[in-house]
Amino acid sequence: MTTGTGFGSLAAAWAEQSRYREMPEFARDRAYWSEYLREAPGAVSLATRTAPASAKLLRIAGELAPATVGQMRETARRVRSIPQLTVLAATAAYLNRITGESDLTLGFSVTGRTSPLLRNTPCAVANVLPVRLAVRPGTTGLELARQAAEQARRGLRHQRYRYEDMRAGRAGEPLFGPHVNILHTVSDLRFGAAVATVRDLAFGPVEDLVIAVREEPGRQRVHVELNANAQRYDHDGLAGHQRRFLHMLRSLVAEPDRPVGEVDILDPAERHRVLYGWNATTREAPATTLPDLFETQVARTPSATALVFEATELSYAQLNARANRLAHHLIGLGAGPERAVALVLPRSVDLVVAMLAVLKAGAVYVPLATDQPAGRIELLLRDVDPVLVLTTADGHGTPGGGVLRLDDPRTHAALCRCPTANPTDRDRRAPLTPSSAESPRGLRGRRRRRPAARRADRGLLLRHVVGGSAADGRRPRTAPDQ
Incomplete structure (x- = not known):
């Protein structure tokens, strides 16, 4: 059902979503996620503080070099995936190296537009799916990228089941810490002679950390943004995570057959600071015991x-x-x-x-x-x-x-x-x-x-x-x- 503007109506979209909850598909999706999350570990976060979801965000963005984008595409080709999902694999690798946790659950944002009506209706139906990944010392970047692709494909078959329902089934506890949001945007819009630039102002309330991946169609440019709950992260800490995470991502796609446990998450400048700058503690010792x-x-x-x-x-x-x-x-x-x-x-x-x-x-x-x-x-x-x-x-x-x-x-x-x-x-x-x-x-x-x-x-x-x-x-x- 469409309106005179050619868009679907909000009432029709709402009715379709309501019917889904009474269909056998809803029961199958609920059973799938219940089993998938039955032995899932608790949420693992990079934050050092706890706080509720907040609309006050810290945002730090970076752009990947064309060579890195090409390596992402080659890694994705080898596992029959899309380049952006290598970011999901890199997130798991980085979280493993920082926290030491091996069994991880990450969030993965999806559009939720599973029917022609929903794809043609301007309304919010996006969902966040949990993706479980196992990172062992010998797991290579390619194996982790393959895991991410396979787990994401499985989840997409059941993406209509809402994250809110999954969380309610776990006593309201969060299912994951960081989550990855893949965005397809254009840098410039034209309205006749007027040229507009697209800027996302906010993602709404963020519980922990959203890693947004933006690719401009037709261009060899990928932007990676870290959007963090400002009550859990501070600017300097987030900047350090962004620098190390991008270093991990570049290393993972540059040498996808290398075990992620061997990737140095510190770039040369940070390694020098840790080994020498922080240890420059020479001082005169008192002549006493x-x-x-x-x-x-x-x-x-x-x-x-x-x-x-x-x-x-x-x-x-x-x-x-x-x-x-x-x-x-x-x-x-x-x-x-x-x-x-x-x-x-x-x-x-x-x-x-x-x-x-x-x-x-x-x-x-x-x-x-x-x-x-x-x-x-x-x-x-x-x-x-x-x-x-x-x-x-x-x-x-x-x-x-x-x-x-x-x-x-x-x-x-x-x-x-x-x-x-x-x-x-x-x-x-x-x-x-x-x-x-x-x-x-x-x-x-x-x-x-x-x-x-x-x-x-x-x-x-x-x-x-x-x-x-x-x-x-x-x-x-x-x-x-x-």
């Missing part, structure tokens, strides 16, 4: 909260006093400069106190995660050859040799007899980093040779810490966290 800095803060704010763990809270003065008692005790047991103290402790107040106490004693601490396999702990202890091992009771063996159990009543009694004053007559050393401490050779360059008698006691030390050793034929066990 970490214990000195901590003790200065203790003197400045003794009553301020320094440490909170679960229900325990310590002020700077309390933490300093506990660390000082333990430091004096460690010094008496042989800890000091050029010597290592291993910490086989769970995350706790005791762990922080022990780290600070070892530094105050002038030694270096070597933290060992308690959830590591016993064999790994044994290997590290053999390599580090610590003067002491600080740990907790595990019910295996009797403390002896170089093991100090912090929850042993005898240790508690010994600490109560130690002074709370800051140790001042020992050279202090900065700790090794956890990464170097856990490396099999992390401490080799820092330790000095131990007396032979202490090396002979090492087997006993290992048995008390890990519950056994190769020497006594028992399988080593880690002490359970208390």
Whole structure:
């Protein structure tokens, strides 16, 4: 049905859409999308903030070079698709590289004009379809473009089913983050002698990010615009995404047989900024030690909260006093400069106190995660050859040799007899980093040779810490966290 202007009537278009919801086709489309989305992951976004859909947008546009447009067309030809769908593939590749997510759902805008009447009626019937894509480390750009084409073709057969209905079936949760909108526009319009230029002012409310792809018919020009929810993105962040995304798109179509996991998403300028500009942090270091800095803060704010763990809270003065008692005790047991103290402790107040106490004693601490396999702990202890091992009771063996159990009543009694004053007559050393401490050779360059008698006691030390050793034929066990 058409009006006197040659256009279809809005009433007829509305009636056609209403009839669709009563037809078997509607039930088939609903079943298709219900199954398609049944195990779909949640929406994955590039945004760092959450906010509702907004009509306030940030827009950044870029134009692709003719050579890139030609490569898009060649990639599309190989997968029997249209060039613009390579943007859908590039969006999935970029989202994967930024977020690390492998199973992605993107949005894909369609006209929704599935009948002659709807194609001839000036009304809004556009829809957004979810497109699920899987990006694995070895997935090539061509394979991803083929996925995008196949998934889009499948969805187009059921495009009349509204996105609003799909979302209602998922408790109102968004189905995707970014979505791609392919637009066919002309740059110039003529009305007699008058020439007009087409400009899109807005897309309406945008929930997350719309990547608009505009191709001017008859021209080797493609524009890519990022239209972002201004409440979720800021201008600088969006500009960075636009720059990296276009770099990903160009790389994907230039080398479509290359795995997307090997594509460098940073252009040379940004790579130089990340590696060198952001690391230009050279500054004069104060001629002091970490214990000195901590003790200065203790003197400045003794009553301020320094440490909170679960229900325990310590002020700077309390933490300093506990660390000082333990430091004096460690010094008496042989800890000091050029010597290592291993910490086989769970995350706790005791762990922080022990780290600070070892530094105050002038030694270096070597933290060992308690959830590591016993064999790994044994290997590290053999390599580090610590003067002491600080740990907790595990019910295996009797403390002896170089093991100090912090929850042993005898240790508690010994600490109560130690002074709370800051140790001042020992050279202090900065700790090794956890990464170097856990490396099999992390401490080799820092330790000095131990007396032979202490090396002979090492087997006993290992048995008390890990519950056994190769020497006594028992399988080593880690002490359970208390």
